[in-house]
Amino acid sequence: MKFTRKANANWQGTGMEGKGSITTQSTTLDKAQLSFKTRFDQGVGTNPEELIAAAHSGCFTMQLSFLLNEGGFTADDLATEATVTFEDGSITLIHLDLKGKVPSISAEEFEKTAAKAKEICPISKLLNTTITLTATLVS
Structure with missing residues (x-):
C-alpha cells in the first residue's frame, strides 16, 4: 500500500x-x-511538538491494535499519551504511556506486543530520538 x-x-x-x-x-x-x-509558552493554537505527539500516539496505538489482532486479541480500549521533550533545540525524548484493556491477554504478552508496536510504528521509525514506553494492562 x-x-x-x-x-x-x-x-x-x-x-x-x-x-x-x-x-x-x-x-x-x-x-x-x-x-x-x-x-x-502557553496560548491558543498548536505547535510542531504537539503535532508530533498526536501523530506518534495515534500511529503507535493503531499499530498495536493490528498486532493484537494478529495475535488473536481485540482491545476493549487502548489509550496512549505521548509526551515530547524539547530541549536545547532538539526533541530529546518521546515517552509513550499506554493503558490498555484487552480481554484474555497476559500482562507479559501485552507488554511484549506494545514494545513491538513501538519499534515498528512508522512514526517511531521516522523519529531520530529516544523513545520510551510504559505499558499498563488494566482490568
Whole structure:
C-alpha cells in the first residue's frame, strides 16, 4: 500500500512576533494558529511538538491494535499519551504511556506486543530520538 498525505504551514513576520497557521489535507486542522507563544509558552493554537505527539500516539496505538489482532486479541480500549521533550533545540525524548484493556491477554504478552508496536510504528521509525514506553494492562 502506498499513499501520500499533505499539510501546509504559513508564517508571517519574525520568529518571535510573527504568526502562522497549519492546515491539513483532511481539514481536521484548518488554519490552526501557530505562534512563538503556542510553541514555547502557553496560548491558543498548536505547535510542531504537539503535532508530533498526536501523530506518534495515534500511529503507535493503531499499530498495536493490528498486532493484537494478529495475535488473536481485540482491545476493549487502548489509550496512549505521548509526551515530547524539547530541549536545547532538539526533541530529546518521546515517552509513550499506554493503558490498555484487552480481554484474555497476559500482562507479559501485552507488554511484549506494545514494545513491538513501538519499534515498528512508522512514526517511531521516522523519529531520530529516544523513545520510551510504559505499558499498563488494566482490568
